[in-house]
Amino acid sequence: MLTHAPTLALRSLAAAAFLAFGAGAQAQPVASAQAPAIMSLVESMYPRLDTLYKDLHAHPELAFKETRTAAKLAAEMRAIGFEVTEKVGGTGVVALYRNGPGPVVMVRTDMDGLPMEEKTGLPYASQARTDWGGRDSFVAHSCGHDIHMASWLGTARALVALKDQWKGTLMFIGQPAEETVSGAKAMLADGLFTRFPKPDAAFALHTAPTPHGTVGYGIGISSSNSDALEIVFRGRGGHGSRPHTTIDPIVIAARFVTDVQTVVSREKDPAEFGVVTIGAIQGGTAGNIIPDTVTLRGTIRSYKPQVRDKLLDGVRRMAMAAATTSGAPEPVVKLVPGGEALVNDEAVVTRAATALKQALGAAHVVQTTAPSTGSEDFSAFINAGVPSMYFTIGVLDARDIAASAQPGGKPLARNHSPFFAPVPEPSIKTGVHAMTVAVLSALASK
Template identity: 55%
Template structure:
């Protein structure tokens, strides 16, 4: 996830099964009608999951520590994918590698029923870790075209452990459900291109389109808690890149130049008026500039200045307004200085908002409330974060994307009282507490999947 946070039954889970086998689909639909949501006893199932985790958990923390200590960047996650493939094959899944370059698809067939997709991310971030953990990453990539540290500071390591743990738990509980598990390990979520790469590589054409999809994300909240909502759960994310062309010269003779740094600086300030004066104050929208690159010496006015940033929104109309406002402001900034028309790239490599299926959200939320009680929290507003899981939603997979907490609740309460900084996703010191985070992820994801799987007939 790029970073920041989040009882109706639906027979649509069996739509694809019905298309493949009308009689089976009719039988399953009648089963749902007779027994809404097949009355999953969430408390009893959670108790079973906890018993399995009491025995299996060390295996998942070992996996977490391994991937944490050996992170890989997007579309380069070969060792990470190999490790996950080994785990899934040991569980009896049929694993296909190299989907979307470095992604995995692991299939487990357990009789007639729906196909349920569960996704994890594989990639880490190009930054240096400062957690001080005994198993902290010290991976440092150096070559002619890059020099960067690599670290799992978004929580994908937690996700992978919970993903594998959920797969193992569902296999051990296979006598209680029927259907097909489609566990996918997606590359390059941080680049915003991994989900689409898997789709472009024929993910659904080759393995079948799932009836429902699930994904989770850990965040800087109290561990043991789960967070969910219907509708939009993340933001639209659009990349922003503007290159202002000027006319370089001596810093002591600015009248003989067109200063691109001054133009770019004016743009950085003026573009915020799009937020404060053109957007509805009640609607979420952000334009942030994260990179400003220009010049090589203090006494030289350069020929160009490059800006890179991000545009965030929830509403499609707000998104269009922000994109238009950024473009107009960039053109006006250059025109005011008599500079050439700038190079403007907007919306590339972005992600649309993840939209949770309303019926699935209500159905799964009810199970979470039963199993977790007050620790299951319905969110009111979408997160400011972005997430390319939205590509699967856009491809027609009814989905449920939810959050889990990862930080010690007592420390979190104290930090909020004292004003101590709380590490968030993408912070160099973001380090969810492994055991309660992974266990909650396995519990919640197992419940979510079993709630849409029919029991044996």
Template identity: 35%
Template sequence: MNITLRPEIEAIGEEIIENRRHLHQHPELGLQEHNTAKFISEKLNELGLGISTGVGQTGVVALLKGGDGPCIGLRADMDGLPIQETGDVPYKSINDGVMHACGHDGHMAMLLGAAKVICGMRDQLKGTVKFIFQPAEEGRGGARFMIEDGVLGDPDVDEIYGIHLWNYQEFGTVGVQSGPVLAAADEFTITVKGKGGHGAVPHQTVDAVVVSGHLITALQTIVSRNTNPLESGVVTIGQIEGGYNFNIIADKVVLKGTARAYSEANRQMIKQRLRETCDGIGASFAAEIVLDYVDAYPPTVNSAVQSDKVSAAAGRVVGCGVQPPYMTMGGEDMAYYLQKVPGCFFFVGSAPMDREPMSVPHHCSHFDIEEQALLVGSSVWVQLVDDLLLN
């Protein structure tokens, strides 16, 4: 491991870690990040930055104006998760049932640290930096609210970047890749409507349980038979509910699931095949099957040029630790910005060095990070702005 932190970041390393611990101790759920927003606003105010609050409900945006060059957006998300923290750390959450179990506390701390250092470059900046603190990444799609509130305009953001701390990667690595890095994460509910009756008189019924069994089996072929084997997709039925008792034929079964894809084309294909399979199985068994499909986050797709810029900046910090990211089919609302503005969402390896690899996955109740990774992330932020706006 060969890490070269930016010296200005190293100098405020303790402060960055302190800020992360404060935020970790005081997590708030999506769109309720009032104290979080207040904390961030105060820190940014101290830097003399012009700030807007209440953007996308609880978001905070700060603008650092330099020359007439491009406007670069740097984004951190702010929300915690509805999880009771079980880990044994001195900075354990004091908000019952709420926890920063995804690393968003670290995302904010890294961007605050970088903002402080970048403010020191103010006089030499050839362009503008927009610091974007966004609420409600975990499911509510806070990015959309911020975009509706004009976060990408006045001045127009030319390029946008985002970091996720990533416990699936070793400390000292930065995962960067052009193209899709996270998946579309849609939700669906299927209601199978049959005709109930006595368990011993099946011929007068349409058994919603049997129909559901065929449907679940048929849905497996969307990935195994309809998806190009060189692409990725997921169709998961995560919940099934129906029936009354052992001797009653069920008139209704409700199934809930999620569909994942890395491309819009694959996403549309899955959606269409879901609909066709529901209709076809329904027709075969004389049942009515209703599909309610909800488009959630689109795929997170990085631009080639901006990914190269991140690779170069990250290379200055972690050397050959720049690598393709550990891929999952999770979703991220960073995707909404990347649909409008070219940019790159990248991953800073944060697996704690003193624990078993993969022993503290994201969204688990004892989630924790390697705090030195905060200095790596902050250094990459500063290096990126240095590369883009100073030279």
């Protein structure tokens, strides 16, 4: 494990910063004399980024409700010198910085939090609450989008400070509703690539439960398809002491939760990735009342279209079978398409990975061997015809990761855990460095 990864990453990046922006012959190096200035720049901006990060962390907002967050990002980008347009696709932000003729390079950050309670105990932990689907809910940045936003702003500052080293147009977007895999589509539908320049390349990063100071990347398929399910099982309510006079939807729902897993274990090729997870069950008001309905919500993940189709069909069949077995009315089944599998562009990734390895050190930039099982609607921009790279940055202490792997070790708090707590400074600094290098590799590609 890279216990001292952040220090090594920053030193190696300072020493080799921007010496090579890509593998192509057209890439133009920056003199090594710039390295001390770059290091000074990152160090000088960090206190501002730290304050911003902790403010965003303490004030998360849910999908399409990111009004405070978007306003803060917009104000920061205007102060840097970007032309800013707000309310694109609802609460989205588009910021442009034109620096002569050259490629248009897009950098995406997501802005939304999750409807869950934070339990980290950090002094800047979120206490925010809001309405979520008609009920009161906590809100937390338990997926690291606050790290993304701080890195995004730091990258914008670094690139503008280095504007004499590149030509082209920066297109920085703050995307709403990534967690509901709907914000990218909303921005595209609102004219993202018609009202504004269509990028020649695009980048996005995401936190990962790996050692801070490290970067992970893949070529080709890098995330899963995502579909949401909502099923309402209908029964006939009554007194808990007389179940024979009712049709109990809780029993039906419980049967479905168990039976639907046979689609994964017995119908899908075991060599292919596919997951059906039920994340929420809502029904009933008291222990002695059998309710009329029970609602289940969940997620379906896959890589390949044929596996996706099999899982969707299986969910429908199993829901119908569970209801029919109990003599219940037909259930209401909603399967909502989400994000498509994300496919990284080989040329963009190869060029950026070469630059990243030279900047951070090859030991700290690792190509993954398998796609993520998570989903990401950054794929919508790729499917709109933009060659892109989506990569990860580690955000945890390597010592904690190593300790969790020992027998009896404390389980690691990963993304979407109420205890997920990135280490801010090395994570954000690595995010700024890595994204700046990646963007420069694309700006130097033409």
